[in-house]
Amino acid sequence: MSDVRNPSPSGAAPVAAPPYDALLLLSFGGPEAPEDVVPFLENVTRGRGIPRERLKEVGRHYFMFGGVSPINEQNRELLAALRKDFAEHGLDLPVYWGNRNWAPYLVDTLREIAADGHRRVAVLATSAYAGYSGCRQYRENLADALATLAEEGLPALRVDKLRHFYNHPGFVEPMIDATVAALEELPAGVRDGARLAFTTHSIPETMAESSGDPQDPARGRPGGAYVAQHLDVARLIAAAVAERTGVADRGCELVFQSRSGAPHIPWLEPDICDHLEAQHADGAPAVVMVPIGFVSDHMEVKYDLDTEAVAKAAELGLPVARAATVGTDPRFTAAVRELVLERAAAERGEAATRCAIGGLGPSHDVCAVACCPNPRAPRPAAAER
Ligand SMILES: CC1=C(CCC(=O)O)c2cc3nc(cc4[nH]c(cc5[nH]c(cc1n2)c(C)c5CCC(=O)O)c(CCC(=O)O)c4C)C(CCC(=O)O)=C3C
Numbered sequence: 001m002s003d004v005r006n007p008s009p010s011g012a013a014p015v016a017a018p019p020y021d022a023l024l025l026l027s028f029g030g031p032e033a034p035e036d037v038v039p040f041l042e043n044v045t046r047g048r049g050i051p052r053e054r055l056k057e058v059g060r061h062y063f064m065f066g067g068v069s070p071i072n073e074q075n076r077e078l079l080a081a082l083r084k085d086f087a088e089h090g091l092d093l094p095v096y097w098g099n100r101n102w103a104p105y106l107v108d109t110l111r112e113i114a115a116d117g118h119r120r121v122a123v124l125a126t127s128a129y130a131g132y133s134g135c136r137q138y139r140e141n142l143a144d145a146l147a148t149l150a151e152e153g154l155p156a157l158r159v160d161k162l163r164h165f166y167n168h169p170g171f172v173e174p175m176i177d178a179t180v181a182a183l184e185e186l187p188a189g190v191r192d193g194a195r196l197a198f199t200t201h202s203i204p205e206t207m208a209e210s211s212g213d214p215q216d217p218a219r220g221r222p223g224g225a226y227v228a229q230h231l232d233v234a235r236l237i238a239a240a241v242a243e244r245t246g247v248a249d250r251g252c253e254l255v256f257q258s259r260s261g262a263p264h265i266p267w268l269e270p271d272i273c274d275h276l277e278a279q280h281a282d283g284a285p286a287v288v289m290v291p292i293g294f295v296s297d298h299m300e301v302k303y304d305l306d307t308e309a310v311a312k313a314a315e316l317g318l319p320v321a322r323a324a325t326v327g328t329d330p331r332f333t334a335a336v337r338e339l340v341l342e343r344a345a346a347e348r349g350e351a352a353t354r355c356a357i358g359g360l361g362p363s364h365d366v367c368a369v370a371c372c373p374n375p376r377a378p379r380p381a382a383a384e385r
């Protein structure tokens, strides 16, 4: 692992990151009041064939939490943490935030960026891995928003999406600490026997198979790049946790959660709740759930893991703990800064250190047209070659 953390000496004048004049934090968005829930779900599911029953069920999850998803507040905290990190390290780059499905909407943020006089924007999507939902769909959202700005006669912006950060040490290391901390929450008697269950969002199997760049060796593996990348992270965490705790055989299972879509369409399995049952039947004394698929403790974590899976475990009498997501860990904000600086250097034609751990290497900077295809029909997407 190479160290590319090189803060400017304190007192030095802040430096920019040419050619970029802004960073955009691009996220999913979530409701912030009960009356937001139905319109939010309509935004998410428009034209996606999600069964009505599933929508009612997901609406119920949000209402259980007062109609407020934690995701927007978590993104406000990340935005503040990024601004603080940039300021402390002498990086003079304004940071903006926009969402796919709720205010502040991406298109409004891009209008604001243009009005502030910025033209070249680096984009960090709050999705660490390859796949349609986490990569191309955001690039389609960018293309749509840019088209709206063009129709309005606003100045043209160029947007560059930063590479997938799933194997950046600034993302993985906080999760190693969080997994060790979760193990320590378990009763001492079951701690050493506890198994690890790495969880992520289930997606349709066909979407998993086609995830990633066709040229990327990870895509050729069963499950495509989405599964291969998650397995790589799971192995890194399992190995580090084995070393830290002196217990080598906790397993390293990748399991899935938050399945939606029609029941006859195959999605990635096993589901976390079925997995807890199987682990219990297999004699596991405890399980630690490690939500490697997510960057903050949003609704998929608070409901699907902390509520539903925890209830399943209680019913089984299986002790469980859940590892925290990276959130605003300073190693993660430093990683974002490094990704911006690395990409800026690459865009200037300079050599850049591309920090990555595990077996797959750093992801590509610019997605291919055939990367993570839209499962329905091809649509214009920004930031591709
Ligand atoms: C891979 C992936 C991530 C992880 C990467 C990333 O973080 O981007 C993710 C994150 C999230 N998903 C979220 C919420 C929802 N996802 C849905 C539906 C879907 N997700 C999908 C995939 C993913 N989703 C897919 C293939 C669908 C089917 C419909 C479609 O093809 O688009 C639905 C519809 C209802 C349902 O069926 O669940 C909702 C409400 C929230 C917000 C949580 C909050 O409010 O705190 C977040 C962060």
Ligand SMILES: [Fe+2]
Pocket (backbone or CB within 6 Å): 201
């Ligand atoms: Fe989702």
